[in-house]
Amino acid sequence: MSVNAMEIGEAYLNALGKRDIAKITSMVDPAIWLKMPMAEVFNQNDFIMAVRRMLANLRELHILSKFSSGNQAMFLYEITFNDPVGVVRTASLMTMEGDKIKEMEVIFDARPFERIYAKSELKKAA
Secondary structure (H helix, E strand, O other): OOOOHHHHHHHHHHHHHOOOHHHHHHHEEEEEEEEEOOEEEOOHHHHHHHHHHHHOOEEEEEEEEEEEEOOEEEEEEEEEEOOOOOEEEEEEEEEEEOOEEEEEEEEOOOHHHHHOOOHHHHHHHO
């Protein structure tokens, strides 16, 4: 089966922007690997917990650019969080396996999150 990485990745980001946990859960592999500046997780349950923490402060998500090659898709987007975080420009590299997201590396400047999370909490999430 041919995977359309761009469509899967864009559908994931749209679900994220709509706070659709059921859709997000259905799109990720049970053994998803997520790496980002504040955490690294290796399964769907921990991934969904990380997503829920982020959604608690998310206001908007806008995709700025996207491209794909084979089973990977790369996205540049802006996420607007509640104050005091504000707008965070983010890049995500997603790797698909079948019709699921198997790996995701999310890159962003984590400094704005220090305003709402103590540094000790950031270390616990890692």
